[in-house]
Amino acid sequence: MAYQDLAMLYDRLMADAPYEQWVSFTEFCVRNYNLKPANQLLDLGCGTGRLTCQLAEAGYTVTGVDLSEHMLTEASARALNANLAINWIKQDISKLEGFQDLDIIVSYCDVINYLPGEESVRAALHAIAQSLRNQGLFIFDVHSIKHVRDNMVNQVFSEVADDFSYIWFCEQGSQIGEMIHDLTFFVKDRTDSVYHRFEEQHNQLTYSALYYQQLLYDAGFSTIDIFANFQQTKLVADQADEQGDRLFFVCKK
Known part of the structure; x- marks a missing residue:
């Protein structure tokens, strides 16, 4: 899954993706969880950087991480054209390193679902928790079982x-x-x-919401809330799987 050829088509294929809603949901979480400061943001699985750039335009100091050099090349060109100062880093998110005391980490568009198995997910969640400051937020979405x-x-x-x-x-x-x-x-x-x-x-x-919740607690997160389809109503973990197509997890360290 190198995205070597797909990188040049990715933005056209994702033209209707809900980027503005991802930005809005991030800002809802910052307000709702009273996250202060909320400056340093890491975008995991940033792809061609369209969302990353929108988050930078919203005022965050952003770093984008992706495994594909071809996607990062597209992302870097996008930021340059928009005159945005964004760091782009090639890393496997299950082996995330070099970050600490971040305010926010996001991973949208079902990036976590690309991790190849339970141990990879566990490793990624642990590394993400270690990269956040105390009370920092990790926000991500996944496909629901439904x-x-x-x-x-x-x-x-x-x-x-x-x-x-x-x-x-x-x-x-x-x-x-x-x-x-x-x-x-x-x-x-x-x-x-x-x-x-x-x-x-x-x-x-993907896994059940209840299983994700347990993995997140094991990784060291203290508060885990679940939402669906960009709605702002919290769901109960053992009922969430049937209540939306895209589940969101908001996790406080």
Whole structure:
């Protein structure tokens, strides 16, 4: 999952993603949890930096972390064009290091679901907790079990545009909450008008809200609240899985 070819298409594929809502939810959490100061923010799985730049424009001092050099190249160009001072760092978030006393860490757009298994999730959550100051916030979202079951597995998605097209098969993995995404792209070359094909496979794995809650307590977080679909009503962990497609966890160290 190197995103080598996908990086150049990513922003177009994500054109309708709810970036403004992610920013608004972050600011709701800062207010609601009375986080002061709320300056130093780390964006994990920042991709091409669209959300990272919006968070910087909202006034945060932001660092973006991603595993893909190609995505970070796109992100750096975006920040340069917007005249934003953002640090970009290539790291695996399950091996996060070099950060301490941060006010806020965010990881949106189901980035945590890309971690390959329980031990990787445990390692990431522990490293994230260690990177925050006391009372700092970690905010992230994941696919709900309901969303994976009802809307994703055994589905086919596609798009045809003038200069690219794709077909995307989403298959059930070997366990509940696991998805295997097989994507085939056809992209028109700007120089010779020939369509070039490339393929990517992405694996995602989600867990129950109750299990995430336990992992977060084990990692050292003292307060864990659960929300769904950008709503501001807290959910009970053992009922949250069926109450939204995208679950949000707001975790105070």
